Amino acid sequence: MSTSDMRKAMLANMEALADDILVIEAMAIEPAEAGAELSDRGAEELRAMVRRKQVQALERRSQLAALRVEYDALFRPAQ
Structure with a gap:
């Protein structure tokens, strides 16, 4: 995979x-x-679902932050 392809994929x-x-x-x-x-009972079930979704979003935000750090390390010129 070329650098350009890797950059586009990231x-x-x-x-x-x-x-x-x-x-x-x-x-x-x-x-x-x-x-x-x-x-x-219904409200509690919905709150539990909302909490799970919030955790999923937080996990994805962490993944995105890690990927951005990796991208910067690979493709941003040192200053």
């Missing part, structure tokens, strides 16, 4: 992770808002 991966984060966070917003209208 950028595409970073973009995909960023998009994934937005989707996951959006999936957490609606249930959180709907939980206010449900019974205690």
Whole structure:
């Protein structure tokens, strides 16, 4: 794989992770808002789902940050 191909692949991966984060966070917003209208049990289940989605988004943010650091180390010129 050439340097140019690696660079493009890493950028595409970073973009995909960023998009994934937005989707996951959006999936957490609606249930959180709907939980206010449900019974205690239903609301608790929704809160648990929202927490899982928030954790997933945080994990993806960590992956994205690590990939950005790796990208910078490989492709950003030293100053």
